[in-house]
Amino acid sequence: MMTELIIRDKQKYLEENYPFERMPKLTDKLECIHCNSIFTVGDYKVYKNETGFEFICCPNAPACNGTVIDWIAIEKISQLPINRTFSDPKRPSQSTA
Numbered sequence: 001m002m003t004e005l006i007i008r009d010k011q012k013y014l015e016e017n018y019p020f021e022r023m024p025k026l027t028d029k030l031e032c033i034h035c036n037s038i039f040t041v042g043d044y045k046v047y048k049n050e051t052g053f054e055f056i057c058c059p060n061a062p063a064c065n066g067t068v069i070d071w072i073a074i075e076k077i078s079q080l081p082i083n084r085t086f087s088d089p090k091r092p093s094q095s096t097a
């Protein structure tokens with residue numbers, strides 16, 4: 001049985017409870033691999049189980065049971081191909097001679 005906790009200071013809570021080294025910013029966007037949705041970190045929810053353990057959960061909880069360990073960087077977006085204009089290295093040499 002999980003009960004949702006209302007977190008007033010989400011920045012502070014995340015600082016104190018984030019289990020990994022590099023804590024994302026509340027404004028960062030991450031992807032939840034459980035529900036495949038992209039969410040803003042600051043929208044996270046916190047649930048507490050019967051033993052008192054608090055889980056940092058996906059904003060789509062309780063429909064999604066993903067937690068903080070299921071959050072991944074959305075590399076797909078940052079690696080989208082960019083329409084870049086590149087100079088053609090095989091440019092025909094102009095006969096200026």
Ligand SMILES: [Zn+2]
Nearest residue numbers: 032035058064
């Ligand atoms: Zn999720």
